[in-house]
Amino acid sequence: MSFFQSFLNAMPGAVAQGLIWGIMAMGVYLTYKVLDVADLTVDGSICTGGATAVMVVLAGHSVWLALLCALLAGLLCGLITGLLHTFMGIPAILAGILTQLSLYSINLKIMGKSNQSVNVDQFDVLISLRWVKELSVRNPVLVVALFTVVIIALLYWFFGTELGCSIRATGCNPHMSRAQGINTNRNVVLGLMLSNGLVALSGALLSQYQGFADLNMGRGAIVIGLAAVIIGDAIFGRIFRNFALRLLSVCLGAIIYYLVYQFAVQLKLDPDLLKMLSAMVVAVFLAIPYWKSKYSRIKVKEGGADRA
Amino acid sequence: MLKLEHVVKVFNAGTVNEKVALNDLSLELKDGDFCTVIGGNGAGKSTILNAVAGTWLVDRGRITIDGKDVTRLPEHKRAALLGRVFQDPMTGTAADMEIEENLALAARRGQKRGLGAGITRKEREEYREMLKILDLGLEDRMTAKVGLLSGGQRQALTLLMATLKKPKLLLLDEHTAALDPKTAKKVLELSARIVEESRLTTLMITHNMKDAIHYGNRLIMMHEGQVIFDVSGEEKKKLTVPDLLAKFEEVSGGEIANDRMVLS
Numbered sequence: 035m036s037f038f039q040s041f042l043n044a045m046p047g048a049v050a051q052g053l054i055w056g057i058m059a060m061g062v063y064l065t066y067k068v069l070d071v072a073d074l075t076v077d078g079s080i081c082t083g084g085a086t087a088v089m090v091v092l093a094g095h096s097v098w099l100a101l102l103c104a105l106l107a108g109l110l111c112g113l114i115t116g117l118l119h120t121f122m123g124i125p126a127i128l129a130g131i132l133t134q135l136s137l138y139s140i141n142l143k144i145m146g147k148s149n150q151s152v153n154v155d156q157f158d159v160l161i162s163l164r165w166v167k168e169l170s171v172r173n174p175v176l177v178v179a180l181f182t183v184v185i186i187a188l189l190y191w192f193f194g195t196e197l198g199c200s201i202r203a204t205g206c207n208p209h210m211s212r213a214q215g216i217n218t219n220r221n222v223v224l225g226l227m228l229s230n231g232l233v234a235l236s237g238a239l240l241s242q243y244q245g246f247a248d249l250n251m252g253r254g255a256i257v258i259g260l261a262a263v264i265i266g267d268a269i270f271g272r273i274f275r276n277f278a279l280r281l282l283s284v285c286l287g288a289i290i291y292y293l294v295y296q297f298a299v300q301l302k303l304d305p306d307l308l309k310m311l312s313a314m315v316v317a318v319f320l321a322i323p324y325w326k327s328k329y330s331r332i333k334v335k336e337g338g339a340d341r342a
Numbered sequence: 343m344l345k346l347e348h349v350v351k352v353f354n355a356g357t358v359n360e361k362v363a364l365n366d367l368s369l370e371l372k373d374g375d376f377c378t379v380i381g382g383n384g385a386g387k388s389t390i391l392n393a394v395a396g397t398w399l400v401d402r403g404r405i406t407i408d409g410k411d412v413t414r415l416p417e418h419k420r421a422a423l424l425g426r427v428f429q430d431p432m433t434g435t436a437a438d439m440e441i442e443e444n445l446a447l448a449a450r451r452g453q454k455r456g457l458g459a460g461i462t463r464k465e466r467e468e469y470r471e472m473l474k475i476l477d478l479g480l481e482d483r484m485t486a487k488v489g490l491l492s493g494g495q496r497q498a499l500t501l502l503m504a505t506l507k508k509p510k511l512l513l514l515d516e517h518t519a520a521l522d523p524k525t526a527k528k529v530l531e532l533s534a535r536i537v538e539e540s541r542l543t544t545l546m547i548t549h550n551m552k553d554a555i556h557y558g559n560r561l562i563m564m565h566e567g568q569v570i571f572d573v574s575g576e577e578k579k580k581l582t583v584p585d586l587l588a589k590f591e592e593v594s595g596g597e598i599a600n601d602r603m604v605l606s
Contacts, residue, residue: 192457196450199439199460203447206436213395213434214503215421215451 041300046166046175048296052289053178054239055258057185059266059288060281061232062259068193069205069225071119074130076233076259078137079111080252083234084241085144088152091242097160101238108234109227111137116223141249151246159242174243181239182285185232190278201225233259254309257316262288264319343543344371344394344511349403351389351567363389364400365567371511371560375574376537376544378554380586381564382594387547388429389567391513394545396420408510422452425504425542427497427517427533434500437489441480441499444488445469448503472502476532494525498532505536512537514546530557551583565594 058080065073083104090100111133118129142148154162161174171177192198203211204221211218233255241247266280266287274283291312298308351364363386371377381387393400394407396417405413407423428434435444446461446469466484473481476498480491488496497517504512514533518526534557537544548554554561560574561581570593573581 194460195457196455196460197457199443199447200450200455202439203436206438207433209428209433210436211447212417213421213424213426213428214447215418215453216447216455217418 037300041297044296044300045293047163048292049289050161050163050166050174050178050243051240052292053175053182053285054236054243055292056182056236056262056285056288057178057239058233058236058255059259059262059284060185060189061229061236062256063263063281063284064189064225064229064232066260066263067205068202069222069229071126071205071222071226072130073112073115073226073229074127074256075111075115075133075137075226075230076130077252077255078134078141079108079230079233080237080240080255081141081247081249082107082111082137082144083237084247084251085141085150085237086234087238088150088241088247089144091152091157091159092150097158097242101160101235104234104238105231108231108237111234112227112230113223115230116226119226120219120222138249145247145249148250149246149248152242154245161239161243162245163243178239186278186281186285189281193277197224254312257309257312258288258291260320261291261312261316264316265290268319343373343375343408344369344545345404345406346370346390346393347404347406349393349405350401351393351398352401355401362567364393364403367403367568369562369569371543371545374541374543375560376534376542376558377546377560377562377574378558379545379547379562379564380549380551380554382590385564386567387564388515390564391426391515391545391547394420394511395424395426395513423510425507425509425512427500427504427512427514429516429519431493431496431500431520434503435488435496438487440485441473441488441491442466442469442484444499445472445503445506448506451507472506476502492525494521494529497521497529501529501533501536505540505542508540508542510543512542512544514544516547516549519549533557551586555581555583555586563590563593565590570594 058076062073062076065071086107087100087104090103091097115126115129115133118124118132119126124132152159154164161172161177163174165172166174193202200211200216201221201224203214204216204218205225208218211221237247237252240251263284264287266283266285269290270279270283270286274280295308298311299305346367346369349364349367350362353359353361353363361384365386367386367390369390379387379390392398394405396412396415396419399414403413404411407420410423412420412423426434436447439447442461442465446465449465470481470484473484478495478498480495480499488499491499501517517533518529521529530553533546536542544558546558555578559578560572561578562569563571563586571589
């Protein structure tokens with residue numbers, strides 16, 4: 035098979051994965067861009083979502099209940115980080131790391147061992163990579179795309195409400211928010227909950243898709259999330275101004291990330307190096323705005339500026 | 343309307359940088375008072391405003407606004423009673439949000455924020471009318487991000503936000519200090535007009551002695567965390583800048599006011 039044939043062959047899988055991680059990346063967008071908080075809880079909460087969902091399905095319950103439980107578990111993860119940050123005054127990054135570490139133990143306890151698989155033949159799951167090339171309504175690309183649309187619609191509505199606006203204001207200018215009577219601490223907690231709820235939901239979908247939940251499935255998730263946010267912003271930032279479109283650009287960013295990832299795999303790049311390469315790409319993109327502000331000089335007309 | 347009783351605030355207590363910012367300060371504003379505050383650097387002018395606004399809690403003393411004891415109340419809860427404009431034009435508004443969204447946030451000060459619409463069509467029309475009065479052309483840019491506005495425009499907007507819901511007390515913290523003289527005058531005139539029209543009790547810090555004399559019905563001078571001069575009514579109207587300088591030197595023991603105060 036030629037290189038491009040095999041790449042095309044792998045595309046549906048990459049798109050499905052990108053869509054699933056896109057939901058996670060929207061969670062990262064909420065904390066990183068909207069709340070202006072770097073939340074590292076996600077590396078743990080994505081696995082919590084996956085583990086919870088798999089265990090609920092294995093217990094013979096409906097897949098919808100599994101998704102709901104995963105969502106609730108994620109909200110709880112965000113609540114813990116939020117309280118560590120606001121109530122106990124721990125810097126957000128550290129609060130996230132503390133939660134993430136304790137989630138390692140909790141995830142192990144949820145699953146009872148370091149991984150749990152859920153067989154698509156024996157259990158009722160919503161999506162599976164086995165159906166990724168099927169032309170049917172259970173094709174994961176279609177199902178996850180529907181999830182994405184519904185989630186974007188809900189988030190768009192929510193951030194237009196009084197409460198949602200106050201959360202946006204909290205991230206934008208906490209000082210002003212408090213002066214306008216907004217409880218910024220509560221809003222930061224709410225935002226972290228919402229974000230980790232989405233991340234856990236994405237983990238629940240991911241574990242079904244790949245057929246297992248694994249203790250290490252969240253390692254480096256924050257970097258993938260950030261990469262999706264950054265790629266989306268770099269490519270669509272100038273044309274997508276509306277909040278819903280920005281969320282969409284994050285999802286597209288995640289898909290592009292997985293397409294590039296797939297491309298690199300096809301190039302026979304050492305898979306051991308892929309995480310490092312992801313980190314390097316994110317590092318460079320994060321540095322660009324800093325370099326721009328530091329080294330670019332404002333163009334001034336000959337003889338000085340127009341206005342003194 | 344506002345009552346501070348024996349308020350003490352010490353920063354960095356127990357260290358070499360210890361600073362008694364408010365030293366057993368008592369002050370009472372009557373309903374409708376427009377009081378200007380002057381004083382040198384570190385005299386405790388901004389500290390009073392922050393104490394009232396609840397940026398942090400005071401170490402001792404009692405603060406009452408409109409009969410309500412707010413001494414232990416957190417900042418966001420006190421906000422229901424207060425309107426605030428800050429020295430830095432960046433502080434008072436959310437730069438990444440639209441002009442109308444900022445106004446809608448301010449309109450809900452002191453209310454529970456639920457899942458109702460963040461801004462309604464009816465509000466938009468009201469805001470448009472209000473912005474027209476400012477005469478800065480903002481009524482045609484309601485969906486522009488506030489970050490695109492000039493410092494003067496942002497301060498005018500912040501002023502509108504602070505008084506959109508009539509506050510019990512308006513706090514102006516050198517809100518024209520960062521603006522060019524022409525814009526500063528415009529914003530100051532606007533402030534005075536709003537204060538007068540809505541009969542707002544106001545505490546305005548300024549470094550400009552002329553402004554302090556020209557605006558308001560009462561003037562207090564601060565030094566080392568205490569009120570050292572308090573004048574109102576007819577007596578205030580007769581004040582001149584040399585009077586104030588003399589007064590300042592008299593009570594502060596010959597220490598000259600800083601350049602900024604003298605020159606402006």
